Amino acid sequence: MIGEALELRRLMNNRGLPSLELEAVRDRKLQALIRHAYENVPYYRSLFQSAGLLPDDIRTVKDLQHIPITTKDDLRAAGVERSTAKGIDLAACQVVHTSGTTGKPFAIYLTGRELRRRQLIEFRTLLSIGFRPQDRLAVLGPAQPHAVRFHQRLGFYRSVNIPPTLSLDDQIDQLKRSRPTILWAYPTVLKALLCRVNYRLDTVVNPRMLITSAEVCDEILKAGIHGNLKTEMFNFYGANEVGRIAAECPAHEGLHVNEDHVILECSNSKYPGEPGISGEAVVTSLTALAQPFIRYRLGDVYKITKKPCSCGSPFPLISSPLGRLDDAVKLPSGKIVSLWPFTFILRKLDRLEQYRIIQESAEHLVVELAFRGDPNKDALVQLRSRFMEHLGEPVRVDIQCVSGFRNDTPKFRSFISKLSIKGDS
Ligand SMILES: [Zn+2]
Numbered sequence: 001m002i003g004e005a006l007e008l009r010r011l012m013n014n015r016g017l018p019s020l021e022l023e024a025v026r027d028r029k030l031q032a033l034i035r036h037a038y039e040n041v042p043y044y045r046s047l048f049q050s051a052g053l054l055p056d057d058i059r060t061v062k063d064l065q066h067i068p069i070t071t072k073d074d075l076r077a078a079g080v081e082r083s084t085a086k087g088i089d090l091a092a093c094q095v096v097h098t099s100g101t102t103g104k105p106f107a108i109y110l111t112g113r114e115l116r117r118r119q120l121i122e123f124r125t126l127l128s129i130g131f132r133p134q135d136r137l138a139v140l141g142p143a144q145p146h147a148v149r150f151h152q153r154l155g156f157y158r159s160v161n162i163p164p165t166l167s168l169d170d171q172i173d174q175l176k177r178s179r180p181t182i183l184w185a186y187p188t189v190l191k192a193l194l195c196r197v198n199y200r201l202d203t204v205v206n207p208r209m210l211i212t213s214a215e216v217c218d219e220i221l222k223a224g225i226h227g228n229l230k231t232e233m234f235n236f237y238g239a240n241e242v243g244r245i246a247a248e249c250p251a252h253e254g255l256h257v258n259e260d261h262v263i264l265e266c267s268n269s270k271y272p273g274e275p276g277i278s279g280e281a282v283v284t285s286l287t288a289l290a291q292p293f294i295r296y297r298l299g300d301v302y303k304i305t306k307k308p309c310s311c312g313s314p315f316p317l318i319s320s321p322l323g324r325l326d327d328a329v330k331l332p333s334g335k336i337v338s339l340w341p342f343t344f345i346l347r348k349l350d351r352l353e354q355y356r357i358i359q360e361s362a363e364h365l366v367v368e369l370a371f372r373g374d375p376n377k378d379a380l381v382q383l384r385s386r387f388m389e390h391l392g393e394p395v396r397v398d399i400q401c402v403s404g405f406r407n408d409t410p411k412f413r414s415f416i417s418k419l420s421i422k423g424d425s
Helices: 002-014 019-040 042-050 061-066 072-083 111-128 149-154 168-176 187-194 220-226 339-344 377-391
Strands: 092-098 108-109 136-140 156-160 184-185 210-211 232-241 245-246 256-258 261-266 280-287 298-303 328-330 336-338 352-361 364-371 397-401 415-417
Touching: 002 111, 019 280, 019 415, 042 072, 061 261, 072 108, 108 111, 136 168, 136 187, 156 168, 156 298, 168 187, 184 187, 187 220, 187 352, 220 339, 220 352, 232 256, 232 298, 245 261, 245 280, 256 280, 280 364, 328 352, 339 352, 339 377, 364 377, 377 397
Parallel strands: 136 156, 136 184, 184 210, 210 232, 352 415, 364 397
Antiparallel strands: 092 108, 232 245, 245 256, 261 280, 280 298, 328 336, 352 364
């Protein structure tokens, strides 16, 4: 307990460091990580050797680009033995499971100490947005409970996990009973809840803050929440592999990367932190040693923000993640088109509750829409032509109105492609 309190103090102090000192902390951790991975993790030793690298070649984040990027498939192919550190007792590790968009399960091993550090980073993130000792936090969405040990042992910062496997009515019942002052929810789960209570979230909860994470909180959902609830919204960004990566601060100018915990790179940038560049997130965990993640491709697309935040935090700013790279439509010519412009077209539709875009083939797209009440027929005709105009190639677009979507998995997929983006259509 005392050790944890001291570690939390160290982590809190990092938030107030001048940028150069924070960079020095980060680079020291990076050097230790690279040496450890080279000496103890067969997968990374082979990877570094294949690139002709020795640990001393990686001194700062700018040297990271020499290391080839690793994907989930690479680690899965390497197997647990080669991708975890020698001497680690895997049976004593905590295992976090993730499936990602591929649906293939992948296990992440953490020592007890690593898990506690993640919990502290999470706690620091909550404190940074204004989590107070008397607050009640309700977490709605993740199948695996959020880390709460530290708060619970303090007897303050109470929190309750409401599993998405409960029926909607039971979720509503638990929310009403826990009367959270802060609600943390997956957008998909929140969307299902909103539909159930006829867009009157205030009849269930009235939190002063609402945190969304794990998926993109689109404008349609934001408008639904703000319809009759005055709550300050925050966006958090993380991944099971590395824990909390970034979080929005009360200045709401972007998300701050936890730079003493992870290094976030953009696949299109020449060096980590190059401003104004958008691309796929590539992450290095500075604190995962049992199963390191070094230049690991996450697939989420985001943009590095140019200016520092007015809150004064030395942690660099990024935009909210914009979705995943595989959320892209493949055209008959082989060109790839991002889905994001389509969500902006969709949000203009009156009373739209939820949408799903299905790519049946390179020449055929189905757009499923669920409305509250009857949709405007003219608007649907216009929508179809705007979609076709935006695609710019001969693609058949079918608009289908559905009575509702079954949210039977915690993560609803608003885009489904029946062809492989990488392979031939
Ligand atoms: Zn800030």
